[in-house]
Amino acid sequence: MNTARAQLLDWLRNAHAMEVQSEEMLKTHIRRLHHYPQLRDRIVSHLAETCEQQAKLEHCLREMGGEPSGLREFSARFLALGHGLLQVASTDEVVKSLVLTYSFESMEAVVYRTLMTSAEVAAQPEIAGVCEDILRQEEAMAEWLREHLPDIVRQYLVRLELPGIQAKR
Amino acid sequence: MNTARAQLLDWLRNAHAMEVQSEEMLKTHIRRLHHYPQLRDRIVSHLAETCEQQAKLEHCLREMGGEPSGLREFSARFLALGHGLLQVASTDEVVKSLVLTYSFESMEAVVYRTLMTSAEVAAQPEIAGVCEDILRQEEAMAEWLREHLPDIVRQYLVRLELPGIQAKR
Numbered sequence: 001m002n003t004a005r006a007q008l009l010d011w012l013r014n015a016h017a018m019e020v021q022s023e024e025m026l027k028t029h030i031r032r033l034h035h036y037p038q039l040r041d042r043i044v045s046h047l048a049e050t051c052e053q054q055a056k057l058e059h060c061l062r063e064m065g066g067e068p069s070g071l072r073e074f075s076a077r078f079l080a081l082g083h084g085l086l087q088v089a090s091t092d093e094v095v096k097s098l099v100l101t102y103s104f105e106s107m108e109a110v111v112y113r114t115l116m117t118s119a120e121v122a123a124q125p126e127i128a129g130v131c132e133d134i135l136r137q138e139e140a141m142a143e144w145l146r147e148h149l150p151d152i153v154r155q156y157l158v159r160l161e162l163p164g165i166q167a168k169r
Numbered sequence: 170m171n172t173a174r175a176q177l178l179d180w181l182r183n184a185h186a187m188e189v190q191s192e193e194m195l196k197t198h199i200r201r202l203h204h205y206p207q208l209r210d211r212i213v214s215h216l217a218e219t220c221e222q223q224a225k226l227e228h229c230l231r232e233m234g235g236e237p238s239g240l241r242e243f244s245a246r247f248l249a250l251g252h253g254l255l256q257v258a259s260t261d262e263v264v265k266s267l268v269l270t271y272s273f274e275s276m277e278a279v280v281y282r283t284l285m286t287s288a289e290v291a292a293q294p295e296i297a298g299v300c301e302d303i304l305r306q307e308e309a310m311a312e313w314l315r316e317h318l319p320d321i322v323r324q325y326l327v328r329l330e331l332p333g334i335q336a337k338r
Contacts, residue, residue, distance in 0.1 A: 106275030
């Protein structure tokens with residue numbers, strides 16, 4: 001197996017582990033969010049995409065004669081960041097979750113850009129195509145979050161000033 | 170002090186702590202990168218911007234009667250992620266650094282979007298303007314990384330296959 005192919009296989013395994021962790025993060029947000037239904041709905045639909053992405057990556061891994069591996073360093077640490085954050089009893093939880101999810105989606109997008117290039121170098125056009133499709137979904141999720149952020153922040157700040165109303169999630 | 174104003178002050182303190190940590194992260198990359206001069210140069214120029222951003226945020230904090238605080242939960246964890254990553258003896262260090270820096274810049278961008286909205290709600294147009302200026306710099310850095318990623322990944326993969334050549338940083 002040449003080096004470019006071996007590197008592609010390693011990065012595909014990383015990406016699969018990242019999506020498993022993304023699933024956990026999104027489920028945590030869905031479970032905790034109560035007062036921001038539009039955000040919650042978008043996360044629910046991205047959770048479905050995330051599960052499909054895992055299946056697509058498993059297919060790519062099998063095509064290359066590999067298989068998914070367990071938790072990997074990079075995104076495991078990112079997930080630890082997320083869990084740590086959500087355990088902090090912060091009044092601005094919804095905003096912190098938004099920042100975390102956006103950062104995670106951005107990381108995912110740049111990982112799929114890396115994979116696309118790597119698959120091209122390793123002469124694996126089918127895998128490059130799969131990674132491009134997933135990249136578009138990650139970018140669409142990040143774009144949605146960026147566009148809706150001002151509204152969500154305003155909703156949070158309004159709720160914060162209303163007595164007896166919960167703002168944080 | 171009303172709630173929107175108190176929240177703005179808290180988020181400005183977070184942003185300042187985030188930039189202090191960004192400075193550390195960028196310095197670590199500069200110290201370690203050897204074989205990717207174009208990437209290193211762009212990081213050097215963003216380090217200068219990062220130091221200016223700290224000064225701008227300190228000005229905003231003083232205008233609001235606050236002052237910078239120490240390490241904060243959110244970006245402290247992000248920094249821990251970065252340090253952990255760079256301590257991993259990975260052969261693909263330059264690519265992992267790129268993914269980390271891009272994710273951090275994306276986090277910074279979304280934090281400044283949050284601050285802009287928060288400053289508008291708190292009737293602080295000058296601070297909203299400062300945050301918009303910083304946002305443009307963070308977006309420009311993220312855009313540069315996104316654009317140059319395929320080239321850097323290709324360079325890394327080429328070096329990886331050359332005997333006796335170091336690829337990782």
